[in-house]
Amino acid sequence: xxxxxxxxxxxxxxxxxGATPRISSLLIKPASAVCNLDCExxxxxxxxxxxxxxxxxxxxxxxxxxxxxxxxxxxxYPASTFAFQGGEPTLAGLPFFEKLVGFQQQYGRNGQSVSxxxxxxxxxxxxxxxxxxxxxxxLLGVSLDGPEEINDLYRFNKDHRGTWKRVMQSVEMMKVNKxxxxxxxxxxxxxxxxxxxxxxxxxxxxxxxxQFIPLAEFDGEGNRxxxxxxxxxxxxxxxxxxxxxxxxxxxxxxRFFDNLAEALAGQKxxxxxxxxxCDSYVVVEYNGDIYPCDxxxxxxxxxxxxxxxxxxxxxxxxxxxxxxxxxTLAHPDCQVCEYQSxxxxxxxxxxxxxxxxxxxxxxxxxxxxxxxxxxxEPLRAELKQMFGHEMPELAMHSISPY
Ligand code: SF4
Ligand code: SF4
Numbered sequence: 001x002x003x004x005x006x007x008x009x010x011x012x013x014x015x016x017x018g019a020t021p022r023i024s025s026l027l028i029k030p031a032s033a034v035c036n037l038d039c040e041x042x043x044x045x046x047x048x049x050x051x052x053x054x055x056x057x058x059x060x061x062x063x064x065x066x067x068x069x070x071x072x073x074x075x076x077y078p079a080s081t082f083a084f085q086g087g088e089p090t091l092a093g094l095p096f097f098e099k100l101v102g103f104q105q106q107y108g109r110n111g112q113s114v115s116x117x118x119x120x121x122x123x124x125x126x127x128x129x130x131x132x133x134x135x136x137x138x139l140l141g142v143s144l145d146g147p148e149e150i151n152d153l154y155r156f157n158k159d160h161r162g163t164w165k166r167v168m169q170s171v172e173m174m175k176v177n178k179x180x181x182x183x184x185x186x187x188x189x190x191x192x193x194x195x196x197x198x199x200x201x202x203x204x205x206x207x208x209x210x211q212f213i214p215l216a217e218f219d220g221e222g223n224r225x226x227x228x229x230x231x232x233x234x235x236x237x238x239x240x241x242x243x244x245x246x247x248x249x250x251x252x253x254x255r256f257f258d259n260l261a262e263a264l265a266g267q268k269x270x271x272x273x274x275x276x277x278c279d280s281y282v283v284v285e286y287n288g289d290i291y292p293c294d295x296x297x298x299x300x301x302x303x304x305x306x307x308x309x310x311x312x313x314x315x316x317x318x319x320x321x322x323x324x325x326x327x328t329l330a331h332p333d334c335q336v337c338e339y340q341s342x343x344x345x346x347x348x349x350x351x352x353x354x355x356x357x358x359x360x361x362x363x364x365x366x367x368x369x370x371x372x373x374x375x376x377e378p379l380r381a382e383l384k385q386m387f388g389h390e391m392p393e394l395a396m397h398s399i400s401p402y
Contacts, residue, residue: 021280022076023281023311023314024081025081025082025280026072026082026283027084027284027294028085028089028283029084029085029086029087029283029284029285030059030060030091030096030286031058031060031087031088031091032052032058032087032286033087034058034086034088035121036088036091037088037121037155037156037158037163038156038157038158038160040154041154041186041215041227049297051289051299052285052287058286059092060288062096064286065096065103068284068306069103069104069107071306072311073104073107073109073114074107075312076311078109078111079113079115080104080112080113080114081115081117082100082104082114082117083116083117083118083119084117085119085294088120089118090118090124090125091124094128098132101136104116116138116139117138117139117140117141118133118139118140119143120143121155122142122144122170122171122174123157123163123166123167125170125173125174127173127177130174130177133179133180137180138179138180139180139181140180141182142167142171142183142184143155143183143185144164144183145185145186145191146191146194146198146201147197148162148165150194150197150198151163151167152164154186154188154190154227171205175206181209182253183210183211185198185202186213186214187213187215187234188215188227188228189226189228189233190227192214192233193233195244196244199241199244208251208253209253210252210255211255212241212254214367215228215229216228216349231363231364231365232370234364235364235367235369238256238367238370239370239374241254242257242375245257246378255270257375257379259271259274260274260372260376260379264342264376264391265383265387272293272347273347274343277328278292278293278327282320287305288307289304290302290306290309290314291303292320292323292324293348293349295347295348296323296349301323302319304317326348326358327348327351329358329359330345331351334361337369339372339376342376346364346368347362351363
């Protein structure tokens with residue numbers, strides 16, 4: 001890099017723009033990437049690019065938490081959304097989350113709504129946690145990959161023992177204590193061919209809200225790691241789940257189909273993967289550092305720190321805009337794709353999966369085309385019945401929203 005180039009990049013990193021999209025929610029990592037499990041497929045543990053790799057016991061302090069709640073509640077008034085993830089966020093301890101609720105009550109203003117969500121492997125959940133979650137209407141996401149023989153193939157504790165039995169205890173406890181929760185099921189080569197078994201298993205537990213996340217991990221040469229499903233396997237899985245879900249579509253929520261229906265109804269889908277740009281949320285690391293996406297907690301994408309930067313400054317950083325607009329680098333296939341206005345080229349994490357190039361086609365493109373071909377028309381008909389009018393035809397959007 002030339003000296004001029006360095007100067008420009010330093011300038012650029014802290015530069016801000018005029019009006020840019022607000023930060024509409026936070027993904028907070030109170031224990032950073034630290035986890036009490038050792039799942040074989042985990043992309044977060046021991047990442048090369050982890051900026052905090054040399055700090056094994058990192059935790060968010062109460063001072064950082066207070067500053068976070070104080071400043072973000074002011075910025076996000078009248079509706080504030082806090083989501084906690086990891087690593088494993090419950091490692092921060094129950095008193096940390098009790099303090100959080102206290103700060104939210106202290107810094108909230110009249111009429112302000114606050115929503116809290118937490119994604120957990122559930123192995124630390126006990127009655128005390130359940131009491132907090134129920135009392136303040138938290139939404140929990142529990143990671144569980146299916147029946148025991150599937151889950152315990154990759155989801156281990158630090159002693160390399162399966163976690164299924166302990167997680168099932170927590171699931172039962174949450175049901176008894178009336179905690180609202182959904183299931184996050186990671187799709188690997190162990191379960192992607194077993195759509196029916198998974199669906200029946202989760203429905204048998206009384207679960208009516210399920211999210212399936214496919215693994216997409218590759219080695220340095222761009223070869224698929226053994227547990228990463230092929231696009232065809234993922235597409236077939238989604239099509240099979242669609243068939244199982246369709247008869248009970250009014251009472252069961254499958255995140256992918258929910259998001260697709262939202263997009264077809266002209267609403268902003270809940271999942272960022274179907275957004276036009278990557279700017280709907282930011283990640284807050286344990287020390288207050290901010291990043292634009294959970295998949296890109298890397299020094300080169302750091303947007304600032306809440307102890308020195310204001311939320312409007314962070315929101316207006318050119319680096320945020322630069323990251324957000326990566327998604328608009330449409331692949332030639334996307335430019336002529338009939339599903340472009342709902343898919344928007346998928347997720348940049350999957351687009352640069354094998355070779356780390358943002359301009360690549362999403363690794364799972366074939367899967368999307370399979371499920372869109374199967375589900376768009378029935379969903380459009382369903383929406384017409386619900387709303388009493390036709391949904392707009394799929395339109396080819398302009399590539400850049402800016
Ligand atoms: S890179 Fe993917 S996960 Fe990250 S904000 Fe963009 S669409 Fe969402
Ligand atoms: S389905 Fe494939 S080609 Fe079409 S917009 Fe999505 S990623 Fe691009």
